[in-house]
Amino acid sequence: MADYHFIYKDVEGRTTQWDDIQTKLGNLPPxxxxxxxxxxxPSEDSDSKPKDQSWIDDxxxxxxxxxxxxxxLDDDRFLEEYxxxxLAEMREVAKVARFGSVIPISGADFVREVSQAPPDVWVVVFLFKEG
Structure with a gap:
């Protein structure tokens, strides 16, 4: 069976008004x-200074x-290349992606525009009545 009890937990150190009153009355420990x-x-090691070519030469x-x-370093280079x-692949896909347009159609055009749409095309319909 599921346990449906709720236990209030807040940020460590914070209390509710109820807990404060109970502590004041002595019913709860502080x-x-x-x-x-x-x-x-940070420690003042030699690692904290910026490194230059002379550091590598030493x-x-x-x-x-x-x-x-x-x-x-090899992992960093690989990840940067990847x-x-x-990003280049995503830019190519973004160029090819097709988005339709918003066009008002009448009830007679509904079957042709919506029901007989190609299977790779998504159709979003907003039905409204003028007046």
């Missing part, structure tokens, strides 16, 4: 303060190979 992580402060071949493994290729 809620603990919400957890607040310490603020992030590295040995082994260090550069390790850095290449860490940064996945992104460009996919």
């Amino acid at each position: 809620k603990p303060a919400p957890f607040k992580p310490p603020s992030f402060t 590295k040995t071949e082994e260090e550069l190979e390790d850095l290449e493994d860490d940064t996945n 992104r460009k290729k996919r």
Whole structure:
């Protein structure tokens, strides 16, 4: 059987007026303060400085190979090429896509325009009565 009970959960540390009144009357224990992580402060390492050509020149071949493994340069290049290729494909499809137009038709034209439309064409009908 399904459980149809609803349990109110809000942002951590927030309470409802009912909970506040019950806490004030002593029926509920006071809620603990919400957890607040310490603020992030970046360390003053050499990694925080921008890297230029001299930084690369100072590295040995082994260090550069390790850095290449860490940064996945090949993956980044592949993803960038794939992104460009996919955007080009999407632009081509957008050029070919056909959209119809809004045309008023009478009741006599309904069968020809709507019911006998080709199967690859979507037809949206807005029925109204003038007056």
